[in-house]
Amino acid sequence: DTGPIIATQTTQIQPDETAGELESRLAKMGADLASEWLPKIVSGEYQAIPQNENDACIAPKITRADAELSFQESAETAYRKFRACTPKPGAFVSTQFGELTVLECRCDREERSAVPGTILAIGPRGITAAFQTGSLELLSVRPAGKQPMSGREFANGRRLAAEQSLLKVS
Numbered sequence: 001d002t003g004p005i006i007a008t009q010t011t012q013i014q015p016d017e018t019a020g021e022l023e024s025r026l027a028k029m030g031a032d033l034a035s036e037w038l039p040k041i042v043s044g045e046y047q048a049i050p051q052n053e054n055d056a057c058i059a060p061k062i063t064r065a066d067a068e069l070s071f072q073e074s075a076e077t078a079y080r081k082f083r084a085c086t087p088k089p090g091a092f093v094s095t096q097f098g099e100l101t102v103l104e105c106r107c108d109r110e111e112r113s114a115v116p117g118t119i120l121a122i123g124p125r126g127i128t129a130a131f132q133t134g135s136l137e138l139l140s141v142r143p144a145g146k147q148p149m150s151g152r153e154f155a156n157g158r159r160l161a162a163e164q165s166l167l168k169v170s
Contacts (some may be wrong), residue, residue: 002056004048007037016106018086019057062089069093069102071116071167073135079107082136086088093138095166104140117167119160126151129166 009029013022040046067085069078069092082091082105091102095117105126112120114130121128126139138151149157 002051002053004050005069006016006048007033007040008047016083018083022061041142052099064089067091069136071129072132075131075136078136093166094168096168097166098144098145100138100154101142102140103136103142105136105138108135108137110135115165117165119155119162119164119166121151121162122154122155122160127155127160127166 002124011025011029016022017025026130037046060086067081069081082102085091086103092099093102094100108120108128112128112130112135114120114129114135116130116132118130120129120130120135123137125165126137128137130136138154140148140150143154154160
C-alpha cells in the first residue's frame, strides 16, 4: 500500500509474542485509530502525508515450508519461526514419531549442547530438545491426527526419556 498516511501509531513486539497475539493487538489499535480519525476524515479536518513509493516492497506470503522448525538450525531461529507462524500456518517439527505441530514452546535459557534432535530433559510441562545451538522446550504439541497435548503427555505416551533422539531414522 503506497497511499497517503493519515495517522500512525507505534508499538513494541513483545519478546514472546506470536503473530496471532500481535495481530489481535494491532486490530484493536487500528479500531481505536479508526474511531478517533473517522470523524476528522468525514469533516475533512486532516492532513494526509504522501509515502515514498520507491520505499514500497512486496512481502511474500508465509508458506507451510517456512513453518518447519529444523533441529539443524539454532533454537533462537526456530523460536522466531514459531512466533511468526503461530497460529497460521502453524509451526511444526518432523520427528521419528511423525509430524508434531508446536502449539506452545519457549527458548530454554540454560546453556546446554547435544546432538541436534536429542531430548535433553522431560520436565513437568514439556520436552526440552537440542537444536544446532541452544534448545527449545516443547510445552504443547499436536501429533498428526491427534488432539493437542502437553509435551510431557506426548513424552509419557511415547515412553520417551532424556538422551533419546527425536530425529527421523533414515
